[in-house]
Amino acid sequence: AQSVTQLDSQVPVFEEAPVELRCNYSSSVSVYLFWYVQYPNQGLQLLLKYLSGSTLVKGINGFEAEFNKSQTSFHLRKPSVHISDTAEYFCAVSPHPMDTGRRALTFGSGTRLQVQP
Amino acid sequence: SAVISQKPSRDICQRGTSLTIQCQVDSQVTMMFWYRQQPGQSLTLIATANQGSEATYESGFVIDKFPISRPNLTFSTLTVSNMSPEDSSIYLCSVQGAYTGELFFGEGSRLTVL
Numbered sequence: 001a002q003s004v005t006q007l008d009s010q011v012p013v014f015e016e017a018p019v020e021l022r023c024n025y026s027s028s029v030s031v032y033l034f035w036y037v038q039y040p041n042q043g044l045q046l047l048l049k050y051l052s053g054s055t056l057v058k059g060i061n062g063f064e065a066e067f068n069k070s071q072t073s074f075h076l077r078k079p080s081v082h083i084s085d086t087a088e089y090f091c092a093v094s095p096h097p098m099d100t101g102r103r104a105l106t107f108g109s110g111t112r113l114q115v116q117p
Numbered sequence: 118s119a120v121i122s123q124k125p126s127r128d129i130c131q132r133g134t135s136l137t138i139q140c141q142v143d144s145q146v147t148m149m150f151w152y153r154q155q156p157g158q159s160l161t162l163i164a165t166a167n168q169g170s171e172a173t174y175e176s177g178f179v180i181d182k183f184p185i186s187r188p189n190l191t192f193s194t195l196t197v198s199n200m201s202p203e204d205s206s207i208y209l210c211s212v213q214g215a216y217t218g219e220l221f222f223g224e225g226s227r228l229t230v231l
Contacts, residue, residue: 035192043209043224044160051218090159094218104150105220107160 001092002027004108012114015083018030021076021111023091023103030096035065038088047089050074061085084116119144119212121223129229130200137196138226140210145190150220151183163208166193200230218228 007022025031035047048059055067065076074091091108128168131152140149148167152160164172164185172185186194197204207225214221 035221041227044222046219047222049219057133092220104162104165105218106162109159 001097002031003092003107004087004091004093004106006108007070008029008111009109010112010114012116013081014101014116018075018079019081019085019113019117021089021091021113023074023076025072025074025091027072027093027095030098031054032094033067034088034092034094035063036076036092037061040087044090047076048064049052056109074084080114081115083115083117085113085117100111118214119146121181121210121212121221123191123208123210123223123226125226127227127229130227130229131231132201133200134200135196135198136200136228137194137208138208138228140193140195140223142191142212147190148213148214150211150213151185151192151193151195152211154225160181163195197228199230200228202230204228205230218227 003026005024013019033050035045036044038044047063048057048065050057050067056065063076063078067073067074090110092105094105122141131160139151140159150165151163153163154160162175163178164174165182166172166185166187168187168190182198184196207227209225210223
C-alpha cells in the first residue's frame with residue numbers, strides 16, 4: 001500500500017516570495033507522483049507529474065517539483081508566488097501500473113497556500 | 118485528457134433520503150473512480166467501477182450505502198443511500214489517463230444533508 005504525508009497543513013507567504021510545499025511518500029513498489037491544485041469551489045487540476053526520467057519536473061503556472069527517491073520526497077516549489085496561487089494543493093501517489101493492478105491514486109491531506117499582499 | 122461532467126453539481130437533501138450522482142465522460146474508459154472529499158479534508162477513494170463487473174469498494178465503504186452502476190464505458194452513477202449529515206461532502210468522479218496514470222476529475226457534486 002502507498003501513503004502520502006504533507007507536512008504542512010497551511011503555508012502563509014507574501015506575494016512574490018518563493019514557496020516550497022513538502023510531500024513525503026511511502027511505498028514498497030515503484031510509484032508515479034502527482035501534484036494537484038484545488039481552487040475554492042472547484043474540482044482538482046493537475047499541476048505536474050513524475051513518471052520516470054529527469055527528477056526535476058516542471059508544471060503549469062510556474063510550479064516545479066523534484067523527485068528524491070532516497071528521501072522519498074516530492075516537494076513542490078515556485079520561485080515567486082502570486083495572489084492567484086492561493087488554493088489547496090494535494091500531493092498524490094499511485095503504484096506503477098506494471099507492478100500492480102491497482103491504479104487509483106492515494107492523496108495527501110493537503111496544504112493550504114495563502115498568498116498575502 | 119478527458120472531459121468529465123457530473124450531475125448534480127450541488128444538492129441539499131433531507132436525512133434518510135437517497136441521491137444518485139451521475140458521471141459522464143467524453144471518451145471510453147475502462148476504470149472510473151469515485152472519491153469523497155469531506156469538508157476541509159483530502160480525497161478518499163470510495164470505489165473503483167469497471168464496466169461489466171461489480172465495483173470494488175475500499176475499506177470503510179459498502180455497497181449497500183454507496184451502490185454504483187457502470188452500464189457502459191462512458192457513464193457511471195454513485196448513489197448515497199439513507200443519508201445522514203455525516204454524508205455531507207463533495208463526491209468526485211475521476212478517470213485515469215491511458216498511459217500516464219494521472220487522474221482527470223469532474224467538478225464534483227457538493228452534497229449537504231440536513
